[in-house]
Amino acid sequence: MSALRICLCLNPVLLNRFLTQTNLLSSSCALSSSLKWTSKSLCCSSKSIVHSNGDTSTSLSRNCPLSGLEDELVGYRLGKKKATEVAHLVWRHVLHKGDIVIDATCGNGYDTLAMLKMVADESGSGRVYGMDIQIDALKNTSSLLDATVTQKEKELVKLFPICHSRMDEVVPENTAVRLVAFNLGYLPGGDKGIITTSKTTLLALEAAKKMLISGGLISLVVYVGHPGGSEELDTVEAFASRLSVDSWTCCKFQMLNRPLAPVLVFMFKR
Numbered sequence: 048m049s050a051l052r053i054c055l056c057l058n059p060v061l062l063n064r065f066l067t068q069t070n071l072l073s074s075s076c077a078l079s080s081s082l083k084w085t086s087k088s089l090c091c092s093s094k095s096i097v098h099s100n101g102d103t104s105t106s107l108s109r110n111c112p113l114s115g116l117e118d119e120l121v122g123y124r125l126g127k128k129k130a131t132e133v134a135h136l137v138w139r140h141v142l143h144k145g146d147i148v149i150d151a152t153c154g155n156g157y158d159t160l161a162m163l164k165m166v167a168d169e170s171g172s173g174r175v176y177g178m179d180i181q182i183d184a185l186k187n188t189s190s191l192l193d194a195t196v197t198q199k200e201k202e203l204v205k206l207f208p209i210c211h212s213r214m215d216e217v218v219p220e221n222t223a224v225r226l227v228a229f230n231l232g233y234l235p236g237g238d239k240g241i242i243t244t245s246k247t248t249l250l251a252l253e254a255a256k257k258m259l260i261s262g263g264l265i266s267l268v269v270y271v272g273h274p275g276g277s278e279e280l281d282t283v284e285a286f287a288s289r290l291s292v293d294s295w296t297c298c299k300f301q302m303l304n305r306p307l308a309p310v311l312v313f314m315f316k317r
């Protein structure tokens with residue numbers, strides 16, 4: 048039997064669809080994986096989502112920020128999608144062309160690139176503010192952008208060699224930030240001794256919370272396989288758990304029988 052655990056209250060139609068899909072998949076992939084899905088508040092009222100013209104999508108996604116992502120979440124559960132891929136799909140769900148976003152941990156630039164592709168538009172109003180404490184990481188990010196985007200698109204990215212706890216110093220005041228994304232841990236291919244830490248991650252989350260607009264998202268991929276990783280996850284979870292239910296929907300995705308798999312944490316601002 049699958050060890051999938053769901054601790055949330057969903058739109059009944061959506062929940063039924065998700066469970067049906069999960070049961071079908073579980074029967075063919077029994078015991079392949081398990082996923083813990085917890086939500087402080089992910090509740091929807093089916094009454095509130097149906098418009099007179101029959102269009103349900105807009106208010107459905109406002110009330111249920113993960114609606115429409117069932118396939119991706121099941122894919123993660125089955126080990127078919129990496130945590131970063133799922134994070135990107137969730138960002139795509141939230142972002143629009145012209146949005147302003149923050150990559151709090153640029154690393155090798157793959158997240159920066161994904162964000163840029165989602166927000167870059169002809170008008171040039173989209174922006175990606177990226178930061179990392181390692182110059183080598185910013186160089187890698189810059190090289191990746193050089194190899195993959197146009198000069199005009201690259202100009203929408205602003206890179207800063209600073210700690211993410213200081214993100215409010217580089218993003219202009221009153222900027223409407225739609226996404227702040229963290230990919231915690233160490234730089235792949237770099238010095239494994241240079242890692243994100245609970246203390247500065249918490250400060251950065253506080254800064255992100257203040258900058259985020261309504262409808263925005265704080266997204267984290269948290270690695271727990273290195274020293275300090277589990278403590279950092281505890282810090283992130285404690286932060287998310289303290290956010291007001293009235294203003295935030297917070298959830299995490301964690302593979303219970305793959306204890307070293309990265310954990311996804313999403314904080315949606317209503």
Ligand SMILES: C[S@@+](CC[C@H](N)C(=O)[O-])C[C@H]1O[C@@H](n2cnc3c(N)ncnc32)[C@H](O)[C@@H]1O
Pocket residue numbers: 151152153154155156157158159178179180181184209210211212230231232233234235241242243244247
């Ligand atoms: C897992 S990597 C990020 C991967 C990256 N997002 C990508 O797509 O390749 C984590 C990065 O966080 C950076 N980092 C560590 N502490 C930081 C801090 N306090 N502020 C900003 N970046 C930090 C590391 O230097 C490392 O490059």
